[in-house]
Amino acid sequence: MIPVTPLSTGRPSILATEISERLNAAIREHLLAAFAPDNTKSLRTFSAPEVAELLGVSGQFMRKVHAEGTVPEPRDIRGGRRYYSAQEIWESRGILEKASRRKGRYLPRRSGDEKLQIWQLMNFKGGSSKSTTTIHLAHYFALRGYRVLLVDLDPQGSLTSMCGISPEIEFDGLTVYDAIRYDAPSPMRDVVRSTYFPGLSIAPSRLILSEFETESAVHSNPDQSFFTRIRNALEQVEDDFDLVLMDSPPQLGFLTIAGMAAATSLIVPLTPSMLDVSSTAQFLELAGAYMEVIEDAGATLQYDHFKFLITRDEPTDIPSQQLASFMRALFQDRVMSATALKSTAISDATMLKQSIYEVVRSEMTRATYDRAKRSMDAVGDEVERMIHQAWGRS
Ligand SMILES: Nc1ncnc2c1ncn2[C@@H]1O[C@H](COP(=O)(O)OP(=O)(O)O)[C@@H](O)[C@H]1O
Ligand SMILES: [Mg+2]
The missing domain is CATH 3.40.50.300 (P-loop containing nucleotide triphosphate hydrolases)
Structure with missing residues (x-):
């Protein structure tokens, strides 16, 4: 914690500076705690139903492509449930896109003359x-x-x-x-x-x-x-x-x-x-x-x-x-x-x-x-x- 001492009662310019310093220190401390230990944010994993929704497919389809080995299983499987990192979803898109007949079905990126x-x-x-x-x-x-x-x-x-x-x-x-x-x-x-x-x-x-x-x-x-x-x-x-x-x-x-x-x-x-x-x-x-x-x-x-x-x-x-x-x-x-x-x-x-x-x-x-x-x-x-x-x- 930051020691809380009384603020000065003198000139407004000094008071404003003191307030700003105290706030900045507190913000820094709060953020360091929020981003601890290495100051990096990380993204959660996504459940199988969430991934099916994002990819626009059924849960059954996902189980099938995993069983066939087309799309690798996610690393995180707990109690029989699959949890995908966003990176794994991203990679699955690439694999499914290659296998798909409809271009852009899984990777809807722009192409050719489609402008940024x-x-x-x-x-x-x-x-x-x-x-x-x-x-x-x-x-x-x-x-x-x-x-x-x-x-x-x-x-x-x-x-x-x-x-x-x-x-x-x-x-x-x-x-x-x-x-x-x-x-x-x-x-x-x-x-x-x-x-x-x-x-x-x-x-x-x-x-x-x-x-x-x-x-x-x-x-x-x-x-x-x-x-x-x-x-x-x-x-x-x-x-x-x-x-x-x-x-x-x-x-x-x-x-x-x-x-x-x-x-x-x-x-x-x-x-x-x-x-x-x-x-x-x-x-x-x-x-x-x-x-x-x-x-x-x-x-x-x-x-x-x-x-x-x-x-x-x-x-x-x-x-x-x-x-x-x-x-x-x-x-x-x-x-x-x-x-x-x-x-x-x-x-x-x-x-x-x-x-x-x-x-x-x-x-x-x-x-x-x-x-x-x-x-x-x-x-x-x-x-x-x-x-x-x-x-x-x-
Ligand atoms: N849909 C929302 N529901 C509840 N709070 C919201 C919503 N959108 C914005 N806020 C809150 O309103 C505040 C201002 O939003 P912000 O996006 O920072 O506005 P701006 O960038 O236009 O100044 C933020 O504290 C944010 O949490
Ligand atoms: Mg803003």
């Missing part, structure tokens, strides 16, 4: 569930065999820490900033790191990323326009991924706009409250103005999809339901059909820096877990359909 999907989640309202939605989508797609790259554009790095990299514990690796800075940028390939989650990589963030805001404001070389920086960085690693998911900071600065210029689709998450809806209106007014500036500078912006997602949806709360209906009436299919339900299962999981997909069902109230997972699956499924549409598959 770059989805940005943005809204300048903090707490609109940008980071939570981003990590859930990332896990949804990685578990389904897609190669996913997360780009953390928030200097606060919440996505980065969800990936088991703690900006708070002196993480000194390269960040997105290094790839997009104006002066001697690093290759994006050196910035991207694989994570403990098979199929998921991240271009991490930490506070230094906010330098990009300051530098872009004074930068004047038109050959290095700020809005080309993220796009150029992503082009360097394009071949390694099917889907890029970008989380945004809670403001409409150079980072968010540079993200917008790189994106192929946008999602604006919003919670159904009057305050959020009106701040989203302001956000889009500003975003529209900036998009015009970028286009005037010669870039073309074209989005396959540009959607609202209702987050922290509360089906039993009448005012919020009215507001959700109001949004649907105004914008029709611009509002995604699926919503992310407000759920203690989600908030409890994120407190442990996990998504609902990382939680073991038996460790939660089943009904609560099932509702939350169903809702996140529905959001993932709808995005997956939009991606396939962008690829011209559907």
Whole structure:
């Protein structure tokens, strides 16, 4: 424990510094405990029914391919039950895909002329569930065999820490900033790191990323326009991924706009409250103005999809339901059909820096877990359909 001594009663500047030091020390200690002993996060195993669902096959089919020896048994078998690591699921996909007549049945990755999907989640309202939605989508797609790259554009790095990299514990690796800075940028390939989650990589963030805001404001070389920086960085690693998911900071600065210029689709998450809806209106007014500036500078912006997602949806709360209906009436299919339900299962999981997909069902109230997972699956499924549409598959 950290010794708790009285805070100073003197000047506010000293008090603020003391509070910050105490908080940082406590956070560091808490995180070290959470990630102990070697600071790495690991992923749970998945039960046979979960794996069958992920692969879109029956339990009987899995038993058959194991018995035939087509797919090796998982290493972890307890009491006659099979438990698969995500790596084993990933490998099973490869084996089944080779044996399958229908291409893409088990490995739905992009091919040929299907272009890299770059989805940005943005809204300048903090707490609109940008980071939570981003990590859930990332896990949804990685578990389904897609190669996913997360780009953390928030200097606060919440996505980065969800990936088991703690900006708070002196993480000194390269960040997105290094790839997009104006002066001697690093290759994006050196910035991207694989994570403990098979199929998921991240271009991490930490506070230094906010330098990009300051530098872009004074930068004047038109050959290095700020809005080309993220796009150029992503082009360097394009071949390694099917889907890029970008989380945004809670403001409409150079980072968010540079993200917008790189994106192929946008999602604006919003919670159904009057305050959020009106701040989203302001956000889009500003975003529209900036998009015009970028286009005037010669870039073309074209989005396959540009959607609202209702987050922290509360089906039993009448005012919020009215507001959700109001949004649907105004914008029709611009509002995604699926919503992310407000759920203690989600908030409890994120407190442990996990998504609902990382939680073991038996460790939660089943009904609560099932509702939350169903809702996140529905959001993932709808995005997956939009991606396939962008690829011209559907
Ligand atoms: N569907 C949800 N159900 C319950 N709590 C949620 C849900 N989505 C987000 N939260 C909580 O709301 C808070 C803010 O979410 P976050 O994703 O960090 O928002 P943003 O990135 O837009 O600032 C977090 O503490 C998170 O646990
Ligand atoms: Mg966030």
